[in-house]
Amino acid sequence: MKKLSARRRHPLAAVVVLLFALAATGGLYAAFAPAGKAQADETAQSLAIEEGKKLYAVGCASCHGTGGQGTTDGPSLVGVGSAAVDFQVGTGRMPAQQPGAQVPKKKVIYTQAQIDQLAAYVASLGAGPITPTESQTDPSNADVGKGGELFRTNCAQCHNFTGEGGALTHGKFAPSLEGVSPKHIYEAMQTGPQNMPSFPDSTMPEKEKKDIIAYVKAVNGEETPSPGGFGLGGLGPVSEGLFAWIFGLGALIAVAVWVAAHTAKAKKS
Ligand code: HEC
Numbered sequence: 475m476k477k478l479s480a481r482r483r484h485p486l487a488a489v490v491v492l493l494f495a496l497a498a499t500g501g502l503y504a505a506f507a508p509a510g511k512a513q514a515d516e517t518a519q520s521l522a523i524e525e526g527k528k529l530y531a532v533g534c535a536s537c538h539g540t541g542g543q544g545t546t547d548g549p550s551l552v553g554v555g556s557a558a559v560d561f562q563v564g565t566g567r568m569p570a571q572q573p574g575a576q577v578p579k580k581k582v583i584y585t586q587a588q589i590d591q592l593a594a595y596v597a598s599l600g601a602g603p604i605t606p607t608e609s610q611t612d613p614s615n616a617d618v619g620k621g622g623e624l625f626r627t628n629c630a631q632c633h634n635f636t637g638e639g640g641a642l643t644h645g646k647f648a649p650s651l652e653g654v655s656p657k658h659i660y661e662a663m664q665t666g667p668q669n670m671p672s673f674p675d676s677t678m679p680e681k682e683k684k685d686i687i688a689y690v691k692a693v694n695g696e697e698t699p700s701p702g703g704f705g706l707g708g709l710g711p712v713s714e715g716l717f718a719w720i721f722g723l724g725a726l727i728a729v730a731v732w733v734a735a736h737t738a739k740a741k742k743s
């Protein structure tokens with residue numbers, strides 16, 4: 475009895491209780507947090523749509539109609555998706571100012587936060603291509619060579635072999651791709667602005683879009699992402715294979731020698 479009560483007042487008892495309490499709180503938090511977060515996301519989303527609707531009424535409705543149904547001055551936006559808005563407004567094409575053969579790029583007048591709100595509102599009108607995430611458009615591990623091939627078959631007839639652009643008929647033109655952000659290149663392919671055909675993910679998967687982005691960046695000398703894996707001086711797959719071969723083989727030999735040495739020792743003793 476005496477022993478037990480002594481243990482009860484053990485100086486570490488308080489610490490143990492505290493640890494238990496912490497673990498319990500952590501468990502409770504883990505159990506309830508996801509639901510709370512999902513709800514918060516939903517609220518944030520409907521807030522963004524509300525804000526976007528207001529911005530739209532002021533800046534876009536005169537041409538695209540109050541519910542995005544379109545007017546004689548602008549096409550319907552039902553189903554164009556958040557990616558189209560992010561591209562058109564993010565490159566300064568929208569809001570358009572005057573009618574012409576092709577709406578030119580201008581200074582971007584909305585902040586990215588406002589563009590996201592406009593995009594959320596337009597996306598709520600009808601499902602369409604979704605604005606890509608940063609990891610979807612990051613070309614740093616893409617295959618530049620494959621990208622060049624894809625570019626020559628799909629894009630070069632309008633944008634020229636190195637993406638410097640070119641004239642089309644009726645005063646329209648394919649713009650130079652120099653300095654265009656990876657996100658906007660991705661979105662142009664998803665949505666096919668104006669005379670450009672669209673290349674949805676179903677016919678041109680994310681991986682191929684990344685390869686094309688890497689090629690466009692490489693020919694413009696903007697950045698030269700290494701073609702998969704380590705840089706290794708950019709000598710291509712042969713040097714990389716050789717690297718793996720030599721080091722892999724070296725490691726195997728080292729292991730074999732070690733095993734042999736140890737079994738020999740074991741036999742002796
Ligand atoms: C002065 C009229 C005008 C205004 C204002 C305007 N647009 Fe447009 N918008 C157009 C026209 C015309 C086109 C077609 C452009 C083209 O094909 O080159 C277009 C095209 C678009 C497209 C591409 C649709 C598609 O099929 O891919 C989007 C998205 C868009 N507008 C969004 C907006 C948003 C968002 C705003 C407000 C910030 C806005 N526009 C303001 C006239 C306008």
Ligand code: HEC
Pocket residue numbers: 565567576577579625628629630631632633642646647648649650651654658659660662663667668669670671673686
């Ligand atoms: C039939 C001709 C044509 C083809 C093929 C084509 N484009 Fe385009 N592209 C255009 C036109 C025209 C525009 C300008 C649209 C506008 O201003 O609304 C454009 C715009 C773009 C833009 C926006 C550039 C900027 O300044 O914001 C990008 C990026 C782009 N194209 C990439 C591509 C890629 C990548 C491919 C191949 C997968 C491709 N295009 C295939 C005609 C074409």
